[in-house]
Amino acid sequence: MGNFSSRRSKNEIIHPQKRRKPDIVDVKVMLMGTGDSGKSTLFKQLKVIYEQGYSEDDLGKYKSVIYYNIIESSGILCRELLKNKVKFESEQNEEAAKRIAERTQLSSGRLSAHHIYDNQFATDLEGLMEESVMKEIFERRREFHIFDGADYFFKDLQRIREPYEPSVADILHCRRKSTGVNEGGFLRDGVRFRFIDVGGQRPERKKWINLFDGTNALVYVVSLSDYDQKCYEDDTTNRMEEAIDLFDEVCNGRWFQDKLIILVFNKVDIFAEKIKNSSLNKTFSDYYGDSPEEALAFITEKFLEVNKYDPRRIFCRYTDATDTEQVTEVFESSRKILIRSVLPNSPGSKPYTIPLNQPNKKTTV
Numbered sequence: 001m002g003n004f005s006s007r008r009s010k011n012e013i014i015h016p017q018k019r020r021k022p023d024i025v026d027v028k029v030m031l032m033g034t035g036d037s038g039k040s041t042l043f044k045q046l047k048v049i050y051e052q053g054y055s056e057d058d059l060g061k062y063k064s065v066i067y068y069n070i071i072e073s074s075g076i077l078c079r080e081l082l083k084n085k086v087k088f089e090s091e092q093n094e095e096a097a098k099r100i101a102e103r104t105q106l107s108s109g110r111l112s113a114h115h116i117y118d119n120q121f122a123t124d125l126e127g128l129m130e131e132s133v134m135k136e137i138f139e140r141r142r143e144f145h146i147f148d149g150a151d152y153f154f155k156d157l158q159r160i161r162e163p164y165e166p167s168v169a170d171i172l173h174c175r176r177k178s179t180g181v182n183e184g185g186f187l188r189d190g191v192r193f194r195f196i197d198v199g200g201q202r203p204e205r206k207k208w209i210n211l212f213d214g215t216n217a218l219v220y221v222v223s224l225s226d227y228d229q230k231c232y233e234d235d236t237t238n239r240m241e242e243a244i245d246l247f248d249e250v251c252n253g254r255w256f257q258d259k260l261i262i263l264v265f266n267k268v269d270i271f272a273e274k275i276k277n278s279s280l281n282k283t284f285s286d287y288y289g290d291s292p293e294e295a296l297a298f299i300t301e302k303f304l305e306v307n308k309y310d311p312r313r314i315f316c317r318y319t320d321a322t323d324t325e326q327v328t329e330v331f332e333s334s335r336k337i338l339i340r341s342v343l344p345n346s347p348g349s350k351p352y353t354i355p356l357n358q359p360n361k362k363t364t365v
C-alpha cells in the first residue's frame with residue numbers, strides 16, 4: 001500500500017489556512033407520510049426550485065410512467081363499467097371499453113406501455129371520455145383508487161398522443177409509487193440540505209427506521225383530500241385516520257421526540273373542491289363546522305393534538321405540491337426554520353416564534 005503523504009515534496013505543502021474548505025453543515029430531512037400523500041411530488045419540486053430542473057432527457061424518462069398511469073386508470077374504469085353492465089350511448093363505445101379492458105388486463109403487463117398505448121387505444125379512450133357513463137364513473141374515480149393526476153391527464157389526451165414529449169407539469173402530476181429511497185437536495189449558504197423521500201404504503205414503512213440515523217428534521221406530508229377516502233392497502237380504513245395514527249407513532253416515537261417537525265398539509269386544491277360536496281362530519285362525527293376554513297383548522301388540530309411533547313416545535317404549512325410557486329414558499333420558510341433549529345447561532349437566528357396553526361399566508365382554501 002502506498003503512503004501518499006510521504007510522496008509529497010516540501011514545495012507542495014499548502015498552508016493550512018489556505019487549504020481549509022469553508023465549513024459545510026449537513027441537514028438531513030426525512031420526508032414521511034402515508035402513501036399517495038405527495039412526498040415524491042414535493043421531492044421532484046426540489047429539483048425544479050433549487051437545482052437545474054428537468055432536462056429533455058429526464059423528461060423523456062417519465063413518458064412510460066405517464067402512459068402506464070393512463071393505461072391502469074382507464075382499465076380499472078372500463079372493467080368497472082362492463083362489470084356493472086351499464087348502458088353505453090353507442091355500441092361503438094361499448095366495443096372501445098371492451099378493447100381497453102382487455103388490453104389493460106394484468107396479463108398485458110409484459111407489454112411495454114408504448115405497445116399498449118397505441119393509436120387504437122388512444123382513439124378508443126378519447127372517444128370514451130365523451131361517453132356519459134364514463135363521465136359519471138370518472139367523477140367517482142377516487143372510490144377505485146385512481147391516482148390524483150388522472151383529471152389532469154384525461155382532460156388532455158390529445159396532447160399525450162405520439163409524438164409526445166412530457167412537460168415538467170406532467171412530471172409533477174404523474175404517479176409512481178415509491179418503493180426504495182430517493183435522496184437529493186441542495187447547497188445553500190453553507191448548508192447542505194439532504195432530503196430523503198421514502199415510500200409511504202404500509203410495506204414500505206418497515207424500511208424507514210434504517211434511515212433515521214442522523215436526521216435533523218421531519219417533514220410529515222398529509223393529503224388533505226384523504227378525509228373521505230379508504231386506504232389503498234385494505235379498502236376499509238379511512239386514509240386520514242391512518243395518517244393521524246402514523247403521525248402519532250412517528251412524532252412521539254424515540255427518533256423524533258426532540259426533532260423539528262414540519263407538518264405539510266398537501267393537496268389543498270383537491271380539498272377545496274371536495275369540501276364543497278363532501279362533509280368532514282361523515283368521517284369525524286365531532287366536527288360541526290361548515291366552512292372550508294373551519295374544516296382545515298379542525299384537521300390541523302386533529303394532527304397537532306396527538307403530539308405528546310413541546311407543541312411549539314411543530315410548524316404547519318399548506319400547499320398544492322404540483323404548484324411550484326406555492327411549494328417554493330413552503331420550502332423557503334421551512335429552510336429558514338431548519339437553519340434556526342439546526343444552527344441556533346447563525347446570524348439572524350431567533351428562537352421559534354411562529355405560533356401553531358398559522359397557515360402560510362398565500363395559501364387559501
Ligand SMILES: Nc1nc2c(ncn2[C@@H]2O[C@H](COP(=O)(O)OP(=O)(O)OP(=O)(O)O)[C@@H](O)[C@H]2O)c(=O)[nH]1
Nearest residue numbers: 036037038039040041149173175178200267320321
Ligand atoms: N392535484 C394535486 N395532486 C397532487 C398533489 N400532491 C400530489 N399529487 C398527486 O398525487 C399523486 C401521488 O403523489 P406522490 O408524490 O407520488 O405520493 P407519495 O407520497 O410519494 O406516494 P408513495 O410513494 O406511495 O408514498 C401524484 O399523481 C401527484 O401528482 C397536490 O397537492 N395536488
Ligand SMILES: [Mg+2]
Nearest residue numbers: 039040177178
Ligand atoms: Mg413517493
